[in-house]
């Protein structure tokens with residue numbers, strides 16, 4: 293039922309009682325269900341109704357063990373912890389003006405800090421543009437492009453992992469990567485030099501990215517499908533990303549409980565978007581492999597908690613689960629820490645079909661031309 297919690301916290305506060313919609317403590321499934329259904333009925337836009345009611349109409353999403361957890365009155369943090377998720381949610385402020393509230397807890401690592409900041413950011417953004425408005429905007433966006441199709445075609449064309457090239461100005465682990473940062477120029481130069489897809493950082497506080505960058509790149513004539521590289525904790529962000537032209541969105545298993553991933557995947561499917569589900573360890577990978585409808589898994593070589601980068605992570609996880617992944621027809625993206633043709637060959641031999649690369653390209657004077665250096669050859673496009 294976390295998925296319903298995600299849905300309920302994405303609905304206009306006026307539609308139902310604020311404490312259950314904004315606190316991190318779960319209601320019973322029945323209460324939550326009727327709150328969400330009531331809120332969905334209050335939404336005038338039919339697409340909003342459709343997507344919210346979708347979860348309610350598809351009971352197969354909710355297995356009995358998950359329901360029992362909710363019936364026990366556990367908080368979202370304890371449900372997440374039971375799934376091995378170490379990243380805690382902070383109690384969300386009830387209203388944006390309340391700031392971060394009375395909770396004096398200290399984040400345990402950078403990812404947790406990012407998520408706590410994201411909770412505040414999303415609640416402020418939602419106060420300015422409620423869910424039904426953002427859904428309406430998403431319906432006016434041009435249709436989503438085929439992210440997986442672009443990766444598959446590029447892989448066959450080049451007999452090398454397809455490139456998702458990242459448009460990233462800064463990161464918590466590396467600081468500012470590029471002072472002279474023009475997202476459109478970088479995106480166009482990546483596309484011209486054979487990138488299959490692009491990843492656009494939209495987090496402002498920690499990566500100096502923006503949704504404006506995403507929208508500007510989308511409107512610049514770039515044809516590559518675009519991944520919105522965000523820290524998604526709420527379905528509102530998915531609709532918002534779509535409204536700004538995203539074709540795919542990142543979902544991080546270290547942050548999202550299983551039911552959130554299931555529910556968000558369904559929303560992506562309804563919007564024609566691809567979800568890149570990111571894992572870092574075996575436990576996260578096993579959780580994701582139990583979820584139906586997953587097309588794309590990213591194995592991050594970087595721990596988002598410690599920032600340690602180890603490319604052998606991709607190999608180790610694929611040695612353990614590669615057969616199952618292949619049987620399920622899931623494509624794997626090797627993420628982070630790739631700098632040389634040897635690095636690319638290493639993850640290709642491990643079994644990836646695509647790679648996600650930021651730093652090693654964006655730091656070069658000409659990021660597009662740096663692609664040939666990364667692969668040791670020009671990419672066809």
Ligand SMILES: O=C(O)c1ccccc1NCC(=O)[C@H](O)[C@H](O)COP(=O)(O)O
Pocket residue numbers: 402403458460463464465466592594596599627628629630648649650651652
């Ligand atoms: O890169 C960071 O410092 C970071 C910190 C906390 C959360 C996420 C972070 N990065 C996201 C990524 O993993 C990378 O942007 C992406 O995989 C590309 O990595 P790289 O080629 O090493 O820039």
